[in-house]
Amino acid sequence: MSIDILKYSMTKQDGRILRSVKSQKLIVEACIKLFKEGNFVPTAQLVANESGVGIRTVFRLFDDMENLLKSVDAEMRKDYDFEVKFDPNSLLRIVFWLVSIIYVQFTKNIK
Numbered sequence: 001m002s003i004d005i006l007k008y009s010m011t012k013q014d015g016r017i018l019r020s021v022k023s024q025k026l027i028v029e030a031c032i033k034l035f036k037e038g039n040f041v042p043t044a045q046l047v048a049n050e051s052g053v054g055i056r057t058v059f060r061l062f063d064d065m066e067n068l069l070k071s072v073d074a075e076m077r078k079d080y081d082f083e084v085k086f087d088p089n090s091l092l093r094i095v096f097w098l099v100s101i102i103y104v105q106f107t108k109n110i111k
Contacts, residue, residue: 026051027053030051031047031051032076
């Protein structure tokens with residue numbers, strides 16, 4: 001019998017955790033939507049209204065707007081490829097080009 005009670009309490013806890021995760025996702029998505037609409041400094045109330053949660057939920061899940069914006073930044077970074085691709089051959093061509101320009105200018109001034 002005690003195992004059934006434990007399963008029930010774990011199910012309840014899991015439901016709350018899942019609801020919190022869902023609310024966090026809604027809040028972050030609402031903030032991203034506001035950014036895309038041109039509101040780069042949304043208020044917590046505006047984010048709460050857009051996401052369909054209460055303002056208390058916003059501050060329960062994110063201590064302050066800075067933490068919310070950090071989560072938004074982390075989410076938005078997933079969509080962008082920030083990896084720098086380095087091609088040593090192109091760098092070598094640029095160096096040769098610069099050296100040739102310097103050489104030409106130098107030889108013009110010597111004569």
